Amino acid sequence: MKTYNVAIMGASGAVGQQMKDQLEKRNFPVKEIVFLASSRSAGQEIEFNGKTHLIQEAVPESFEGIDIALFSAGGSISEKFAPEAVKRGAVVIDNTSAFRMDKEVPLVVPEVNKKDLTLHNGIIANPNCSTIQMVCALQPLKEQYGLKKVVVSTYQAVSGAGLAAINELKAQAADFENAPNAEANVLPVKSAERHFPIAFNAIPQIDQFTDNGYTFEEMKMINETKKIMHDEHLAVAATCVRLPVVTGHSESVYVELAGAPTVDDVKKALADAPGVVLMDDPSNQVYPMPLMAAGKDEVFVGRIRQDLDNPNGFHLWIVADNLIKGAALNSVQIAESMIEQEII
Amino acid sequence: MKTYNVAIMGASGAVGQQMKDQLEKRNFPVKEIVFLASSRSAGQEIEFNGKTHLIQEAVPESFEGIDIALFSAGGSISEKFAPEAVKRGAVVIDNTSAFRMDKEVPLVVPEVNKKDLTLHNGIIANPNCSTIQMVCALQPLKEQYGLKKVVVSTYQAVSGAGLAAINELKAQAADFENAPNAEANVLPVKSAERHFPIAFNAIPQIDQFTDNGYTFEEMKMINETKKIMHDEHLAVAATCVRLPVVTGHSESVYVELAGAPTVDDVKKALADAPGVVLMDDPSNQVYPMPLMAAGKDEVFVGRIRQDLDNPNGFHLWIVADNLIKGAALNSVQIAESMIEQEII
Numbered sequence: 001m002k003t004y005n006v007a008i009m010g011a012s013g014a015v016g017q018q019m020k021d022q023l024e025k026r027n028f029p030v031k032e033i034v035f036l037a038s039s040r041s042a043g044q045e046i047e048f049n050g051k052t053h054l055i056q057e058a059v060p061e062s063f064e065g066i067d068i069a070l071f072s073a074g075g076s077i078s079e080k081f082a083p084e085a086v087k088r089g090a091v092v093i094d095n096t097s098a099f100r101m102d103k104e105v106p107l108v109v110p111e112v113n114k115k116d117l118t119l120h121n122g123i124i125a126n127p128n129c130s131t132i133q134m135v136c137a138l139q140p141l142k143e144q145y146g147l148k149k150v151v152v153s154t155y156q157a158v159s160g161a162g163l164a165a166i167n168e169l170k171a172q173a174a175d176f177e178n179a180p181n182a183e184a185n186v187l188p189v190k191s192a193e194r195h196f197p198i199a200f201n202a203i204p205q206i207d208q209f210t211d212n213g214y215t216f217e218e219m220k221m222i223n224e225t226k227k228i229m230h231d232e233h234l235a236v237a238a239t240c241v242r243l244p245v246v247t248g249h250s251e252s253v254y255v256e257l258a259g260a261p262t263v264d265d266v267k268k269a270l271a272d273a274p275g276v277v278l279m280d281d282p283s284n285q286v287y288p289m290p291l292m293a294a295g296k297d298e299v300f301v302g303r304i305r306q307d308l309d310n311p312n313g314f315h316l317w318i319v320a321d322n323l324i325k326g327a328a329l330n331s332v333q334i335a336e337s338m339i340e341q342e343i344i
Numbered sequence: 345m346k347t348y349n350v351a352i353m354g355a356s357g358a359v360g361q362q363m364k365d366q367l368e369k370r371n372f373p374v375k376e377i378v379f380l381a382s383s384r385s386a387g388q389e390i391e392f393n394g395k396t397h398l399i400q401e402a403v404p405e406s407f408e409g410i411d412i413a414l415f416s417a418g419g420s421i422s423e424k425f426a427p428e429a430v431k432r433g434a435v436v437i438d439n440t441s442a443f444r445m446d447k448e449v450p451l452v453v454p455e456v457n458k459k460d461l462t463l464h465n466g467i468i469a470n471p472n473c474s475t476i477q478m479v480c481a482l483q484p485l486k487e488q489y490g491l492k493k494v495v496v497s498t499y500q501a502v503s504g505a506g507l508a509a510i511n512e513l514k515a516q517a518a519d520f521e522n523a524p525n526a527e528a529n530v531l532p533v534k535s536a537e538r539h540f541p542i543a544f545n546a547i548p549q550i551d552q553f554t555d556n557g558y559t560f561e562e563m564k565m566i567n568e569t570k571k572i573m574h575d576e577h578l579a580v581a582a583t584c585v586r587l588p589v590v591t592g593h594s595e596s597v598y599v600e601l602a603g604a605p606t607v608d609d610v611k612k613a614l615a616d617a618p619g620v621v622l623m624d625d626p627s628n629q630v631y632p633m634p635l636m637a638a639g640k641d642e643v644f645v646g647r648i649r650q651d652l653d654n655p656n657g658f659h660l661w662i663v664a665d666n667l668i669k670g671a672a673l674n675s676v677q678i679a680e681s682m683i684e685q686e687i688i
Binding site: 151153170173174192196197199201203209241246250283284285287292294305310315 | 495
């Protein structure tokens, strides 16, 4: 069996740690592995398959001999180092937004568009966490009934904003009475002018605002969904909201289909879809929630209802671990799919 | 100036306490006031305008001589005592769902349909908290541009489920590491078979499920909105979700209008609407959040965006204090509007 030299860029971050875990858990055919980060994290120890590695400071030469480089260290790091890695023969699977909308770069969720991997030029982009879980649930509906319109409202966990955001939520949550005046330095966006407490709150801002009043996070969901699903004309709208949840993004999604299946048809399509778990039994209070989805690989879908006015309209509640399927697992699945398709 | 004998039924509850506060704060023309509750809470002391009152156990005779009775003690209490109060000449303003969809009972948000108060037969229903704040923001859009479709996803606070739910959230939030295994006895519904932790979670169930897969909370939002806005044909869909927020419901709302105004037109309509505060300046990170709306009277609206595909479509983020405008204040405003319209 062929094995590969793998690098994880951003190994000390929340997603980087999950990437390592996924490679171990899925018995990925690793020959050698290198853990890379900025100089700040260099020297930290990391265990992989029972062996201790040291995180190394990334330099262009770090990618000599690497076959697959998993990047999750921020957009500017990807812009700087991904071309260096490609130059040295590596395939880069990049979890940042740096290359996602680049026409030369496939944006891939294997359950949806793994064939796009054949078109790569060295870099493959991993979509935004909230996009990935949504398209996994939309794809079977598109295939079977046609998809015309998507309106999504998100309920996003703080771990999407990194370990500092988790620590901030933890500190704020411990001081219930002081919630409105809690110290806040991280959310909604570290670099933003104003910061707001997240404990016992809901912040309708993820990432910075664009000129049209939508945030970058909302525009990512809109543009990435069209690109992954190969449909420029698909109507997509998003409102993205940060919640006091540690891990697990939830999404309330309204879709309008071309066809008008029964709600049981829709449930069956989702139950049969790869990577999706149907979790929908209201009479027994069975529906997905972030606390139960955290740590799991799958995309969970429940609360499936036909719209009461439009027979083509359906409502879904989609939950997944934003660090796993939303980031690390999808990156590793991209690599697995490239191996399976003999692209690498 | 005419003054009125007022009773508060459910005086020891979260909403009952807010009703008392609102009567004080708004200098409601109270002649005498009586605080009523079940035998369990009878005997508790309560301050009103500097005078100490004792909560009395409610019996039918408690309503002798009462002009206005504000009820918030659960549906079965309203069913039992509201007719007794009306029989004795009181007007009942009922915050439970017991009479809301009764054709003989006006369901009123004064900013929207105060004229319906003239049709009362002794009982007036106060709508569901999540409905009230939404229709305040929808009404100016309906009046100026016509309203065709509403899709709402809610982000609801635990105080809507009473003091026990607040205490449960507080206890769970203090034990960050144990979140998935936290003891849960109240949410999503006290009487339900299964209970789930709310801290660091999002529960897509509020109230019990109906046969069509929607919850009662969702069907309340759908049916009450049509009734208040006098439009049987208005398409309304709702997904209701409970969050680890103490007070303040948020709503992500997509509307389709008959007209296609500019986003500035929509903002102006909302800025001019009674009871509504426009809070929408993305470049300065100004938007409503539950932590800032808690304790305030108004309905706050922000994140207003035109849909990118449909010029008739708009997205809104609506936040209000669910105990104040969502319950106690609206009840008191109903009474004030009846006085103003000389119905009482």
